[in-house]
Amino acid sequence: MERFTRDHFPETPFLFFTGKGGVGKTSVASSLSITMASEGKKVLLISTDPASNLQDIFGQTLHNTPTKVNGTNNLYALNLDPEQAASNYKEQMVGPYRGKLPDVVLQNMEEQLSGACTVEIAAFNEFATLLTNTAIIDQFDIIVFDTAPTGHTLRLLQLPSAWSTFLDENTTGTSCLGPLKGLEPQREIYKEAVERLTNASQTTLMLVTRPETNPLKEAARASHELYEIGMKNQMVLINGLLQGESHDEIEQAFIQRQTKSLENIPKELIPFNKYYLPFVPYSLSSIERMQAWMTDSEVKHEKIIEEGTTIPEIEEMIADYIQRKPKLIFTMGKGGVGKTTVASYIALRLAEEGIRVHLTTTDPAAHLKWTFGEEAVENVTVSRIDPKEEVAYYEAEVLAKASETMNEEGLAFVKEDLASPCTEEIAVFRAFANVVEEHQDEVIIIDTAPTGHTLLLLDATEAYHREISRSQGDIPVSVSNLLPRLRDASYTSVAIVTLPEATPVVEAIRLEEDLQRAGLSVDWWVVNQTFTSINTTSPTLVQKQQAETKWLKEVESISNNQFVTIPWVKTPPVGTFGLHQLKGVNINEN
Template sequence: MFERFNPSPEALTPFLFFTGKGGVGKTSTACATAISLADQGKNVLLVSTDPASNLQDVLEFNVQRDPKAVPAVEGLYACNIDPEEAARMYREKMVGPYRGVLPDDAVASMEEQLSGACTVEIAAFDEFTTLLVDTSVTSQYDHILFDTAPTGHTLRLLQLPTAWSSYLTSSTHGASCLGPLSGLQEKKTAYSESMKALSDPEKTQLMLVTRPESSAIAEAQRAANELLEIGMVNQHLIINGWLEALKTDDAVAKAFYNRQQDAVSKIDENSSKSISILPFVSHSLTGIESLRTWFSLQQEELGLQNETPSLPAPVHSIDDYVDSLIAKNQRVIMTMGKGGVGKTSMAASIAAKLSEKGHSVHLTTTDPADHLSGVVANAANLHVSSIDPKKEVERYTNQVLTEAAELSDSEREYLEEDLRSPCTEEIAVFQAFASIVAQSVHDFVVIDTAPTGHTLLLLDAAQSYHKEVERMNGQKTPDSIKQLLPTLRDPLQTSIAIVTLAEATPVLEASRLQEDLKRARIVPSWWLINQSLFAADSKEPVLANRATEEIKWIDTVQRKLANETVLIPWHI
């Protein structure tokens, strides 16, 4: 198996980018690496560009916009770039001159166009460009560590010549995130130098942080391939949360251990990436000493068991949620959440329970239907369909490009890249969902994953979604499109369930998703906390202690975020 991650200054480049989906431990890993390098006599700058940054919580130090020395770690400095604030300032720079000049709905459309994840990433990239190319800054440090890297999609946009042309401000074609670069022409040279630094394996190394879970590893591999496309070839995979051994014969612990072993066994050890592991710990990785000792913890130190307290308030079961759906006759159910929290399994469980109670149910998912085997039993009154995002995106992209036939080659290249954004997939899949909801003859329709509030507002801002479809298709708007947004906004017809895990980053990301949906006048009422070790009641010391760490996040969901909370045990 793989060796423990143990950072050596000689083996690491000046720039280190830590990336991975939410909740895998990017910030903890970046902080512990920075402390280790500083303890080895290096001058280190740690920079967070995460919208949900908890850098100050992990370091237990008030991290600010400008680099400040971290107490108790000689040679370590930290700063916190707020990408949301950077994006707000960028939007105002772009939209401000048009206030009072253009109609209000046109200004609102411009603001929403610049409210997506692509704009946030590019605004953050604009902020830390100086840290990559300004020698007066870089010469002060041996290593600069970035907590959260831009995606391959964003970096490819930055490479395209058309990104710096007036085409961005003049195009009326239906791309999903068109325009986030249009105000940055003066930064072209700095961006070009930054891209060279990122693609230089002697300068930059990509640290892909993941968990020993099949879905998380697959996501890390997708990110790796996407970033390989733009030249980030120096990559290292860190598998965080590895349960190295068991101390009990606990059934939950054995299943947990075996699932990790199975997931990691499928990794190609002969791939170009170097691979290492970090141990699963039961305690919170906050504070300098906790981070300083993490890489060297021995097995006997990982599971020092404490008494497990009880929850401060009662929670519901998944059956309670299903009974509520039946009682209120909410025929459209959507499970929503960030990647890896179990949206698909939750949607399948809800559909199966509705079916078991004698109701006719249509379950539709963006995961292949055969992934649901073992979750959804065969039943005469349960219909399962699968929407293939790739096919839907291809169909939608072809529609847009057909309408854009008059573009130059470079403009078309930019449009094609823009259509690879996450928003495009949401728009394309949304159309397929709309058709299913409108045509279904079943009592209930359960949908795995819906668009974010930003995408819904993006489509609705100018007039409404059906205007976008009319422009794309050149034909009468399907009734399914006209009806779906009002349906989603009607709590008498639709139930939106937020799915999360009882951990810091998944809860924080889910809370932002909820606020995003509220902007689109869609209000989730139920939160489903999935894969809870607390609810599983494992006796394995390291898992039992981790269960106690979940309580504060379960309490946060109950008291601050959800009207009703369901707690689902980690399942064997």
Template sequence: MFKVFNIDDIKLTKYLFFTGKGGVGKTSIASATAIGLADKGEKVLLISTDPASNLQDVFGIDLDNKGTIIKEVPNLVVLNLDPEEAAREYKESVMAPYIGKLPETVLNNMEEQLSGSCTVEIAAFNEFSTFITDKDIQRQYDHIIFDTAPTGHTLRMLQLPSAWSDFISESTHGASCLGQLSGLESKKDMYKQAVETLSDGEVTKLILISRAEYSPLKEAERASKELRDLGVNNQVMVINGILDLEEGSKDDDVSNKLYSKQQEALKNIPDYLKDMETYRIPLRSYSMTGVKNIRLMLKENYLETEEGKLKRQDIPNLKELIDDLYISKKRVIFTMGKGGVGKTSLAAVIAVGLSRKGVKVHLATTDPAHHFKFVVNEDLGITLSNIDEKEELNKYKEEVLKKSRETMSEEDIEYIEEDLRSPCTQEIAVFRAFAEIVEKAEEEVVVIDTAPTGHTLLLLDSTESYNKEIQRSKGDIPSSVQNLLPRLRNEDETEVVIVTLPEATPVYEAMRLEKDLKRAGIKNKWWIINSSLFMTNTKSPLLKTKASSEIQWINKVDEISKGNFVVIPWKSEEIKGEELVNLIK
């Protein structure tokens, strides 16, 4: 269907940006491209700005933000930037002018606002911009490759320097959520040049990485649209991990099902992507670590013979997890994890399992692309609800402005309008909707797919004090929200089940999530590793070898969770209806 991704057949520009949903293989492909170009005698700089970067595992050495020459690839320099560290420095620089001048409660609020994802995005883009615009770096390298490109959301923020400039210069309050942007003025010209370079097809190519699956392809479509809307049209797509049935083994049931599932996804590729220049990379059996394997990734396959061992053989099953939730009488249960790991279906499984024990259960989600009514049959006796984020945002804005106008001056109203334009507003609006659903825990067990992040919890916590400081808390923070924070921090009532996949990036991202929750004072006991080939008992030599690479990540989760984890086998069909029940028998 698509030509194989071969760097000899593609016009590769000076700047190459690899982007895609977590776990699709963008770090491996960016690294393989870098090694391939360096092997041809090109001078290459490979840079990662991914907070969950596994570049160090790929090359098997410690990396820093100064640049490391790879011994086996003399023409390649690898640089691992830490956007979270950059965000910390950025936060300090933004807050510095206000320390000692604003009340402590306002400073605390600013600090938490600057701990969010927007700040990390801006800090990462700041690092991008330096390497794109530095003339010395341009002269030193033939190709500069970025693992993880800026999102359309980041570019949209930074492509409006005049609007932000006017906004920042007119703002006299200094404590808005838009504090993330208050440090941009001095770098406006550099950012403008960086965005122009990104849009220039003569020097830049943006490579969207996906897999032959519904969710990653939809994510690629969304990213492509956002970037095209901002003038970044120089895009190609690479679909990673496509199974060749001959190599997979026609006699193996798992191979046949995986092949059929991938072909179905490719046949129904989003219309928006159909005309894009697209390449494929065959499914490789070996793990994507070490220069040897990465060098081969774009060339050939081989079967590794070495196989690790699980640290424990008696891995708990879903029934044991549900029994534990039932016995410990948890009232609020979240499934949390990055998009595409299966948390929606697993929230439904947990709800069904508790319902079959006679528990009254309410199941809720914020996922706009997934409705539980298609997953859970009505006869299972579970009530359902869906949080519409856009609807909640508009409702929250209207409510805040209406109440503010009752008691506030025009100047204060301007402040509120400023605050409501911030990225944090949607977080708080959705959080309030969560609070209303969790209040149902007084009468029934509440299972929610996708919980507020630790950042959102702390943001709202600091906002309570902040609101009192500017005297707008009257009726603005419902009792459901005031009760929610203590409830979520009470491990006797609440359980967060972290869902991941047996691969490097999803596990690293799940570890960051756990750290975020701890920062908010929320404990987590259970983990679920979903979609494991290792647990399918496949007989295909290729898939069996591929499955063995999962062992290190299963062992890693075993260690983190102190043995409180479940591993779910890979399944070709979406889990719904009677399948939910079968999974917990």
């Protein structure tokens, strides 16, 4: 696999970057834009990522109109705020009904329009306008979009039935998006935008990932979804490949794990050109550093010495759980941060203290053998909720009810809307609720928990159904029982799992805000895969330790010191021996 260089840059006028949080989309998009601008091309870099740090990178305030980047001749940047766009769209939809409909109905409408899908649609509304605005396009040689729309969003916008108003009267399913009639004036613009996205001579889709199993799987999923709706001109950028020359044992183990992940690259990514960008231990926080990264130039590092940085270990959290005895423990966080590992460790340690535990997960890989090897662990039972099965069951229930009142056009929209992320969250939550109901005599640990939006959506829908009194029974009793328990701090404990890096921490902060909106408080933060407490002689990893300090301090502040760390381990934490490796400081010495 070749290193990504200027020779590999796409020639299309539009570039869309996609990839899961923390893989480096913004860094790659910015570096590429800076390089092209330095060669005389006039470049516009557009971000629709709420967690984007473009303003920090360029050291200046950005707006929703093109702003010239200081220190460059040809680079302009534009920061769209999808949250604000979604808020405007929500008010556009709900505003006309204020004072005309009961509060409980308005609450239901607002929560239906508070999810990730509405943010996606609103963001797409913003950049579709840019994508088709010739007054802007004609000013630039290349337009780079940091964060592409998902396949779900594009399929939804291509459905004629998505623009009908039938959902105004729909109470048969918990829709993530709601009616799109508020965007009717934009319909032709969307059509033109989608045509431009699927034109291989116009647009290249840049799939950014890391040489790790979960990000590669996520890239494969996004690739397949977008390929299916016509975005076939794709390129894969594998960010953060370490090719060290140190004989340090930790560095060698790090490289070996990356190599193994790449040897098992998902089949969906095989047909496309793949290039790598090197692992750098420093933060890509300036134009100079990004230029150095793209050209392999040397970067001077200032040694960061932080006095008083504490490295609390995960056993502090376990001791708290043993003392407080919560009945329900959630591990929450974005994909790839280690929720399953943390949930498994908590289950193992509580079981070793004589507490009966039930661990349940939606991770396809997290079955009993994966988590605990071949060992039977006393006091631990494990179940796995299959999201596909739960979604199929939920979809069948919703469609059966919808078919009683809707025509084929209406059903087509419901089917597509059920493909949204919110559908899976709701279906899985219902399954979780059943598990909680069945294991009342055990401590229940739930890996991959629902977001605050899901909880509020279920709450609002339940209230709406009670008010309307015509959909009795849609909300299972187990869900009704569980919702108030989640807000009981003595019953439920939430642990947010993150990594000591910019995007995972920013996304974790947004997750905590989402949970607070739903009335859930976070007890603990867990910073996974830290190098700070590891003895290593690798120059690269020593610099990585220094770079982590900022984010450990950030989590320490946000959590009011209610955080613990887990060190990076040489081998995957599988089985009781592997999980015990997560316990303490300097566990990689031997």
